[in-house]
Amino acid sequence: GENVEQHPSTLSVQEGDSAVIKCTYSDSASNYFPWYKQELGKGPQLIIDIRSNVGEKKDQRIAVTLNKTAKHFSLHITETQPEDSAVYFCAASLPLRGQNFVFGPGTRLSVLP
Amino acid sequence: GAGVSQSPSNKVTEKGKDVELRCDPISGHTALYWYRQSLGQGLEFLIYFQGNSAPDKSGLPSDRFSAERTGGSVSTLTIQRTQQEDSAVYLCASTAGLNEQFFGPGTRLTVL
Numbered sequence: 001g002e003n004v005e006q007h008p009s010t011l012s013v014q015e016g017d018s019a020v021i022k023c024t025y026s027d028s029a030s031n032y033f034p035w036y037k038q039e040l041g042k043g044p045q046l047i048i049d050i051r052s053n054v055g056e057k058k059d060q061r062i063a064v065t066l067n068k069t070a071k072h073f074s075l076h077i078t079e080t081q082p083e084d085s086a087v088y089f090c091a092a093s094l095p096l097r098g099q100n101f102v103f104g105p106g107t108r109l110s111v112l113p
Numbered sequence: 114g115a116g117v118s119q120s121p122s123n124k125v126t127e128k129g130k131d132v133e134l135r136c137d138p139i140s141g142h143t144a145l146y147w148y149r150q151s152l153g154q155g156l157e158f159l160i161y162f163q164g165n166s167a168p169d170k171s172g173l174p175s176d177r178f179s180a181e182r183t184g185g186s187v188s189t190l191t192i193q194r195t196q197q198e199d200s201a202v203y204l205c206a207s208t209a210g211l212n213e214q215f216f217g218p219g220t221r222l223t224v225l
Contacts, residue, residue, distance in 0.1 A: 034213065034214070036216075041218075042219075043117075043204055043206075043218050043219050044156070044216045045216065046213045046214070046215075049213065089155060100158060100161060101146070101158070101214065103148075103155050103156040103158075104155060105154065105155040106154075
């Protein structure tokens with residue numbers, strides 16, 4: 001089955017710097033790759049997603065890139081702010097298993113003021 | 114409501130007792146998912162519903178875990194004879210199709 005790895009597990013950056021989180025997946029049939037942000041005591045919330053027919057997607061300070069050949073995708077946050085501090089999860093979805101989403105283990109991002 | 118709701122928000126129970134966790138998905142969402150999140154860990158897939166049927170139960174950790182969904186809406190996750198290792202946050206999510214999963218706030222289960 002699908003396996004998703006995520007690095008780093010923790011990341012600290014200074015406010016205003018950029019943060020990059022990387023994920024790899026194992027099943028080339030996966031075709032949907034969302035990123036979720038989870039704040040303390042809350043459920044995960046989608047912040048950006050990308051499908052396998054697109055190489056890059058951007059939404060203001062957040063961007064995601066996908067390399068299908070290498071089977072990895074990355075989250076880029078620019079001009080980080082303290083409110084970006086949270087746990088970020090990547091996921092990969094297999095279309096033939098009822099959209100079963102496999103999540104990475106998460107990255108705890110701390111933005112230092 | 115506007116989002117996915119779960120109840121109770123917190124549940125403390127004694128080892129060996131049964132618990133029921135409820136999820137109200139967004140109205141009209143056909144797919145519903147249950148996940149388990151242990152402290153500081155990622156999301157562990159438990160079960161997926163499409164309508165009232167569960168084509169994928171592969172994530173249920175033991176036969177003490179079961180789930181049902183009625184009327185294509187509300188779902189209940191039942192854990193029988195709870196064990197301390199069942200302590201976790203149980204998250205529910207719903208989706209309208211091939212797109213974004215909307216998560217509820219979760220139920221924090223503590224088994225003493």
